[in-house]
Amino acid sequence: MAKDGSNSELDRELPDLPPELRWREWLRRVEAVLFASASPVSREELARVVGQGASVDLLVEDLAADLEGRAFEVAQVAGGWMFRTRATYGPAIRAAADVEDQLLDLSEFDIAVLAAIAYHQPITREGLKDIFGKPISRDLIGRLHARGLIGTGPRSPRRGAPYTYVTTEQFLVAFDLETLQDLPDREQLEDAGLAEG
Incomplete structure (x- = not known):
């Protein structure tokens, strides 16, 4: 979304409208903003299109209620909101549209490496080697980076200043997380046998 909030032609307050019509217009x-955006839209960005007395959270709640029973919904991910198709309609979309390139199609090991990065970020390839007991290929890191799931973090303060890796906003969107705090608790994963202690 455009970050410049200086649009002089947009009347945010709508003082000439009765309160109910004003709310409907803000809604x-x-x-419209969520529909037009391919990435999550923050509260601050949405606040640029409504009056000062409007609660973005309440507007989004009302929009979500308007969408009940529809094929798509408002999802709160990566610190903002976006439209997404309800999971129930995934098979219909795959049957009718060419969405194969949008699927993550990650191996179990790819997901394990991605999880290690998420839980230990920023982390170097050496740090990943310590976790997995074997080197992590540059190809794997490149694939995760090409899909936008990881990015480079700050250079490590060690000799040679190796790159570190961190997860991205696309990672949060792909795994339906609002923030990294929404990652499953590591102890719960260990108890369920999905992670080693």
Whole structure:
């Protein structure tokens, strides 16, 4: 979304409209912004299209209620909101549209490396080697990076200043997380036998 909030032609307050119509217009503006955006839209970005007295959270709640029973919904991910198709309709979309390139198609090991990065970020390839007991290929790191799931973090303060890796906003979106705090608790994963202690 554009970060410049200086749009002089947009009347945010709508003082000439009765309160109910004003709210409805703000609601439709929020809907339009979410519809047009390919990435999560933050509270601050949505606040640029509504009046000062409007609660973005309440507008989003009302929009979500308007969408009940529809094929898509408002999802809160990566610190913002975005539209997404309800999971129930995934098979229909795959049957009718060419979405294969949008699927993650990650191996179990790819997901394990991605999880290690998420839980230990920023982390170097050497740090990943310590976790897995074997080197992690540059190809694997490159694939995760090409899919936008990881990015480079700050250079390690060690000799040679190796690159570190961190997860991205796309990672949060792909795994339906609002923040990294939404990652499963590591102890719970260990108790379920999904991670080693």
